[in-house]
Amino acid sequence: TPKADEVLIKINAIGLNRAEVMFRSGQYLETPSLxxxxxYExxxxxxxxxANVSHFNIGDKVxxxxxxxxxEYGTYA
Structure with missing residues (x-):
C-alpha cells in the first residue's frame, strides 16, 4: 500500500545497468542495507x-x- 505522496506501480519492464551491479557488490555510492x-529504472x-497524490491517476503509464x-525502493519485483 503506498504511503502519502507515493504511488504503487505495476512494473512492466526494468532497466538493468551498472548501478545495480555496483550496488550488489558494495561498490556503489551507497552501501546496501540488507x-x-x-x-532503479x-x-x-x-x-x-x-494520500496527497494529485498529479497522477490510476492507469497512468509512467x-x-x-x-x-x-x-528504499526497488523495481525488481
Whole structure:
C-alpha cells in the first residue's frame, strides 16, 4: 500500500545497468542495507495512489528513473 505522496506501480519492464551491479557488490555510492532491494529504472502502470497524490491517476503509464535509494525502493519485483 503506498504511503502519502507515493504511488504503487505495476512494473512492466526494468532497466538493468551498472548501478545495480555496483550496488550488489558494495561498490556503489551507497552501501546496501540488507536485506537490500534492487532496481532503479522501470516502466509500468499506476495501480494505487497514496494520500496527497494529485498529479497522477490510476492507469497512468509512467517510468521511473534514478531519483531514490535502492535501499528504499526497488523495481525488481
Amino acid at each position: 536485506p537490500a532491494r534492487l532496481g 522501470a516502466s509500468g502502470i499506476i495501480e494505487q495512489l497514496g 517510468n521511473v528513473i534514478p531519483a531514490f535509494s535502492m535501499n
